[in-house]
Amino acid sequence: MRFNPNTDADRRAMLDAVGVKDVADLFHDIPAEHRFPALELPPPLTEMEVIREIQALAEENVNLDQFACFLGAGAYRHFTPSVVDMVISRNEFYTAYTPYQPEISQGTLQATFEYQSMAAALTGMDVANASHYDGATAVAEAVIMAINVHRLKRKKIVISPTVHPMYRQVTRTYTQGMGLNIVGDVSDGQNDFRALLGLCDNETAAVVVQNPDFLGQLHTPNEMQDLANAVHEHGALLVVATDPIALGLFTPPGHYGADIVTAEAQSLGNGLNFGGPYLGLFAFRNNLVRRSSGRLVGETVDAEGERGYVLTLSTREQHIRRAKATSNICTNQALNALAAAAYLAAMGKQGLRKVAELCWHKAHYAADRIGQLEGYEIVAEKPFFKEFVVRCPRPVAEINAFLLDEYGIIGGYDLSQDYPHLGDAMLICVTEMNTREEIDDLVEALAEVNQPGVPLELEVGS
Amino acid sequence: MSYKYDESARYAKSHEWARLEGDVVVVGISDYAQDLLSDVVYVELPEVGATVSAGEAVATVESVKAAEDVMAPVSGEVVAVNETLEDTPEVVNEDPYGAWFFKIKPSDPSELDALMDAAAYEAFVAEEEAG
């Protein structure tokens, strides 16, 4: 076995040093009747063989290099510059553990500190932590943090129905043993701040909204500031989930009163990867830092006064505070945060803004053209960023099957499960990766699928 | 190791000292406790006006590697907290018997009698060290 270097002679010498005859003798503590079970696993493969098998599995999938994609809904196809993959492929980064020994982990530590700094700058917040698992768990952790900030005395959480459905589900999963009262997201799916504020009272620990919201719509900074003020009047925290690409262009939550900002930051230099690993961006105000969850890197000096970085404020964390920790998180998404940092560094001030502008213009071009089609209606009360809702003349599943089969297009997200009141509605996502030609094809295909004579029952892959 | 003791204070097994000053009990942590913790980096104090009972965790003191509760040695109302510790936690190490955490107006001053005097506490510390 190539990964285990010891030869039979080495093993013999080592067994002698230990004073046992056979390696099996090392397992005498294990109940004899359960020792050495025969595992039924596929036979071992050489590297050549394993590549062949796994490549075959990969090739069975319809991948987005070959198909135009208008699917978003929390996972986005943005451009990743080549430098990002180079950075995260450095062996010294990706094969290191958590930087427990700062003297030989300055690379990871400084890169994480820089990620924290850029994430804070992007969101307009004071502090960002080293990461949570993804956008959904970041929201759940924000809710738990808000409960902790109020020292467990407030048990109510108000959450908008236009927060990503999975973020809301995960928040409920995480907090199911905490006896919380989570309200606000059972209305008709409108991001109506008045309705949310009507639920907010002096028992409320946090109000959670998303901007741009799950349906792509944007609230103005003034509306958000008014919301923040009202939430703060009740002594509650405002949690805002956001899209980090949108922050290349739009006023960040830190400038309109958010106390905790979360984001699915997969968009920042991380591939789609069929859903993970992603990146939970988590930023907050200075006054909350002692109740915050997740790992933090801080700047300090070494014994000779040189600048250096360490893991800090660890007393919040599970390995020290154990049952009283603010979260149980340990392993996080460090390499994904590194990718995000390299992405932000490479894109820089100009690049990220331009990416966001491209998303805006292309999405609006697509919406404008689709809105002119007979039978389609753009459902948007507010400006949107890169996603918008289209009410369709037929069930979305049928339309998507047609798009895939006839045009090689992966259509938008079918909203009928999460927002049934919207009817046959599709959430279409357009990013800088979608060419004008792709958008025009989509428009043509949508027009065609509404023509009489197009079969109603289409099966994917048929 | 030899530690400092304040002869005028009484001590809890959880290493707080409590000193009766007028009608309030002033509370801090002992020299032994600060030495065990090493460099104190953060102190979290209770709210003034809070009602506390003896043995209840009401404050926290943290070093880089540990976070310990500070218990109320007597029951009563918190009437003052030492906010200077929030900005200069190092005084807990430098002057443990001067760096008070909070003051309690006791509901039952006789609870102080249940605590150890300096000599008894010194013996208790010696036992802890040996264990």
Place this chain on the structure above:
Amino acid sequence: MSEPFIYELGEPGRHGVDVPDVDVPETPIPAEFVREELPLPELSEADVVRHYVHLSQKNYAVDVGFYPLGSCTMKYNPKVNERMARLPGFVNLHPLQDPATVQGAMQLMYELQAMLAEIAGFDAVTLQPSAGAHGELTGVLIMRKAQIARGQGHRTKILVPDSAHGTNPATTTMSGLRVVELPSDKNGNVDLEALKRELDDDLVGLMITNPSTLGLFEQHIVEICELVHQAGGLVYGDGANLNAIMGIVRPGDLGIDVMHFNLHKTFSTPHGGGGPGSGPVGVTAELAPFLPGPIVDVDENGEYIWKWPEQSIGRVRSFHGNFGVIVRAYTYIRMHGAEGLRRVSEDAVLNANYMQARLQARGDYPIPYGHRTCMHEFVAQGKISGAAGVHALDVAKRLIDYGFHPPTMYFPLIVHEALMIEPTETESKETLDAFIEALTRIAEEARTDPDLLHTAPHLAPVRRLDEVRAARRPILTRTPPAHRATK
């Protein structure tokens, strides 16, 4: 030499990526939404590359050298794993694509679920949790919900041995349950009498790490599981130390009801400087209905489908899990097969016992449980006879000068001055010998020149860092102050 902070590099006007021009008619962007300034760095592509290459050179990693960090299983990460995880047919898949378009990816997940279940002796597995602690939360929420389903919702108590990782008690609290700590006995096993005293009608279950964080196999594990079950409790297995027992024993066969796997430990996926990991959870048939959804199943036509377990605790993250990590672990298991995995565990345990025996023979460092055969790791103490002022920390820092990553320090908490050493199976006898040699020389230095240790490391990119200063007056970001939320 210190590498500049990223905002100290570059010049206004530089950028590292050329973004294409707009190729569609433009739509005006309402001014009220637009941010005034975007305080990001301005670097060329080469500036970015050099910055990160410089930073990487300040890192120690498994691909640099020996990394015997106890409880972390820092084994070599096969490079084919990386190649497989980067296949376009995996990287460029959207998680919400129609299942019919991602059958290959779902097949891989289905097979990994089955292989993990087989390796650890469970009936069902979810791949959704993103890390070990995330798997623990999943598992404890499953136990809680299963107790409710049994009509035992009044139960609130989780037992956790005092040698456990901090994640165990932290997870318990997060789940709304309460922790009762169990002492260990003189052999490092759970104190059975203490356990028996806690077996009452309030018991949700026990969380146990086996092999334990002392590197010892719990000698009464079957009896412990039986006792907990008799009291109406469930047993959670913390799978952090699975690397010792693949093909040796299956936790499910011993009576464990639910367990998380750490793909980033046992199954060779890289740690990434702290993540991403992956923490799949395996359960018995009784607990399978409570798994988070969706999991991959196969229908009567042989098509892979997403399935929601009937009484699911809910999802624990968005989408399906850290798929990129899952691909790597799958690759690893397929290369090893049953015999290969058993060989992994045998060699991991042999390497640890060899180190323990040699260190014990030298006698410089106490090994409190050295009278027992260890599993894949063991705990020594940084208490060197004749060098009273030297601590585990000093030994660890001095090891850096010898070119090694130090062991885990000061854990488990029940051993004073703990140095927890886990060599893994991918290290050669020469490497282990060199490490023992270094420890011996350090013990000698501790007696003759203790200051050399107190001021170590001497050969690292930086000297000892002031952690007290970092914690007293935290500097957690540096950004242009005008852009901060709190002015």
